[in-house]
Amino acid sequence: MRTSQKGFTLIELLVVIAIIAILAAILFPVFARAREKARQTTCTSNQRQIAASVQMYAQDHEESMPNMGTVWKDINVDPGVLNCPTKGKSMPIGYGYNSWISNKSMGDLPDPTTSLLTADCNNSSNILATASDIDKRHSNGAVYGFVDGHVEFKTDTVIFSTIMTDLSPSATVTSCGNWPGYIADNLRGSNFWGTYWMSSASYPAWAKYSWTTPQYIGYVLLGGNGDRVPDGSMTLQYSVNDDGNWVDAAAVTVGGNKRLCYVPVGKSVKAARVLLVHTSAVPYVALYAFRVFGSVTPPIGTLNTASNMMAAATVQITNTWETQPSNFTTAWSDQVTDADSPRANGNIASKPQAILTWSTDQTISGLAIANQPWFYSGGSIYGMTIEACAKGVDPTGASAGNWNTVFTYNDTSAASKMINAIFPNGSVSTRGLRLTINSVQDIVPNTPRAGGAITEIAVLGGFVP
Numbered sequence: 001m002r003t004s005q006k007g008f009t010l011i012e013l014l015v016v017i018a019i020i021a022i023l024a025a026i027l028f029p030v031f032a033r034a035r036e037k038a039r040q041t042t043c044t045s046n047q048r049q050i051a052a053s054v055q056m057y058a059q060d061h062e063e064s065m066p067n068m069g070t071v072w073k074d075i076n077v078d079p080g081v082l083n084c085p086t087k088g089k090s091m092p093i094g095y096g097y098n099s100w101i102s103n104k105s106m107g108d109l110p111d112p113t114t115s116l117l118t119a120d121c122n123n124s125s126n127i128l129a130t131a132s133d134i135d136k137r138h139s140n141g142a143v144y145g146f147v148d149g150h151v152e153f154k155t156d157t158v159i160f161s162t163i164m165t166d167l168s169p170s171a172t173v174t175s176c177g178n179w180p181g182y183i184a185d186n187l188r189g190s191n192f193w194g195t196y197w198m199s200s201a202s203y204p205a206w207a208k209y210s211w212t213t214p215q216y217i218g219y220v221l222l223g224g225n226g227d228r229v230p231d232g233s234m235t236l237q238y239s240v241n242d243d244g245n246w247v248d249a250a251a252v253t254v255g256g257n258k259r260l261c262y263v264p265v266g267k268s269v270k271a272a273r274v275l276l277v278h279t280s281a282v283p284y285v286a287l288y289a290f291r292v293f294g295s296v297t298p299p300i301g302t303l304n305t306a307s308n309m310m311a312a313a314t315v316q317i318t319n320t321w322e323t324q325p326s327n328f329t330t331a332w333s334d335q336v337t338d339a340d341s342p343r344a345n346g347n348i349a350s351k352p353q354a355i356l357t358w359s360t361d362q363t364i365s366g367l368a369i370a371n372q373p374w375f376y377s378g379g380s381i382y383g384m385t386i387e388a389c390a391k392g393v394d395p396t397g398a399s400a401g402n403w404n405t406v407f408t409y410n411d412t413s414a415a416s417k418m419i420n421a422i423f424p425n426g427s428v429s430t431r432g433l434r435l436t437i438n439s440v441q442d443i444v445p446n447t448p449r450a451g452g453a454i455t456e457i458a459v460l461g462g463f464v465p
Helices: 010-060 181-186
Strands: 095-098 116-120 142-146 151-154 172-176 197-199 205-223 233-239 247-253 260-277 284-286 289-295 314-318 335-337 353-372 381-389 403-410 417-422 428-440 451-461
Touching: 010 095, 010 116, 010 142, 010 151, 172 181, 205 233, 205 353, 205 451, 247 260, 260 289, 260 353, 260 451, 289 353, 289 417, 353 381, 381 417, 403 417, 403 428
Parallel strands: none
Antiparallel strands: 095 116, 116 142, 142 151, 172 205, 197 284, 205 260, 205 289, 233 247, 233 260, 314 353, 335 451, 353 417, 353 428, 353 451, 381 403, 381 428
16 A cells, blocks of 8 residues: 655745744854854963063063064964964964064053053054054954953054143142132133232142043143243142142242243153242242143053253244244244235235254154234234154255144134144154244234244153154
8 A cells, every 4th residue: 555745845845944044044143253252262362372471571681572573583482372363374473562662671661551562463564553553353353462461352442552632621620729719720721821820828829630540641731930920930749549649740940931841740640730839039920821741541652751852953933933042942032923924814925934853853742832922912823734854854955745744723712822732643753843824813903913922832752662
């Protein structure tokens, strides 16, 4: 007797296939993520071994970090440790070494727990110089190793920047003595004119900035006594934990016509304050500005704390810029005027320039410029461009192609300001800076006379490898 066997119908087969396809669509990404997680784990282990090998190298070489040109040979690890499984054999060394710590002493690094050592790298040189060298190859993130030996997976880019930022706006301001609170708060602004004077009856007087988390302070810039106040001094202090324990960073004398004083700090702190002291028979000392420059996290690199960069510069003035031999280091001496050349709405046709040059390359993060009215008569610089000459190029006679714009200033809102010309794209290494005045305020409204004064310039050192 023949037994009939009933097969699957086409619809049943399609349903089964559809179910399998749905399950595959659900499970394959899970399997892929699991495989990627395993590769990420291997990558984490590799960079942890590299960090341990670097630490052993440093111990054997007087706490000095390996050179970026020979690091992979120096640490002497198994070749498999240098290979990222995501990249495979196409990239024998899948990691980059932070060029900013090459040959550095361990003691020179701001904080080993935040100092980048290695990371997933996307270039064949296996060197990390900028954030663009980091390869976010693991689930839109990268594995980072740090000098202290710990390793992290992060979706954001670890900061190892040459960029200096103004930390003052994020600070909480408090004051002591007979110092009005509104004056202390105004010190975060850029105004360089006013009556923020302290008499002898006010002392002790201080203005304090504090933050809820540590901030890496590169420089503090103080706008001090003008020509009206003969003498006075300030002491800058910082507190690592804002717990009342203050450390003197520097005592700064700002007597006579001296206005700009900047103090290198190079510390991660929660608070900074400035104390005012009068030191002459005239019982006044004035503080016009209190600015803090640094970064939220410690930069990877050494802060160039050269304080004589402006004094060491040669200054060349062109076009209608009047000057006296003060080298922009004393107030009330350098003016740009435009009495005769054509202009429209304050724009200067002659484009006065000041070119600052050095005999060797300087790493610079920006300028602080005292922008003052022209001899009390009104008039201030409204528009200015700052250019840097290409690294290694002598700025004397350099072609136009060797000058790159690093900062542009346009502000007509106030006539008297300290211009915080911090380069937005980070530090530059250069032998020359060129300041071009584009527009100024009318000295007398509705007349052809215009003018402005740059009375002082402070050159802020940058973060260097």
